[in-house]
């Protein structure tokens with residue numbers, strides 16, 4: 035885990051209580067699991083959209099405006115993901131650490147991406163994930179007032195295992211057991227990594243489905259209707 039994520043974890047409990055905002059870590063609907071992809075769109079996003087369609091599964095894409103790729107260069111992939119019923123959510127414009135920013139700068143990071151996403155899919159997201167999972171009181175209050183803040187309960191650390199899908203897949207096989215009416219995990223991986231798109235994701239989908247999990251968007255795994263995932 036990156037040091038910044040470790041620090042962020044320590045302040046999370048304090049920030050939640052202080053701001054009166056509840057962060058999302060896990061699904062609430064029985065037998066559902068949410069696979070999430072951060073840091074795109076990038077070269078592998080379109081492949082993942084195709085893969086999920088083939089496997090009859092849904093995902094959530096926490097996209098950036100200008101990170102590994104520029105969102106305008108991947109507009110087709112983002113639009114297709116949206117049309118296929120995946121959830122498009124915000125991961126901020128530039129993937130900076132929100133906890134180091136002023137309220138004005140935080141809002142700029144959110145609003146700039148909202149505008150760009152709206153140009154592509156016609157609506158803006160109401161769900162977001164802070165880069166590095168890094169938050170403080172100011173971030174939680176500023177962002178939490180307008181967005182559902184989504185963390186994760188399982189981290190595949192795929193960015194550390196770019197040449198070895200087995201290490202990331204182990205997160206599924208070690209921690210994700212039979213559904214059996216339980217609410218499932220929100221799993222973190224990245225659509226910016228070739229290994230994730232080509233090797234990890236297909237196996238992860240197969241494993242989760244074999245264990246009886248329905249792979250859905252974060253919104254759906256929280257029991258929230260699609261109309262609430264976006265604003266006009």
Ligand SMILES: [Zn+2]
Pocket residue numbers: 072073125129165166
């Ligand atoms: Zn990220």
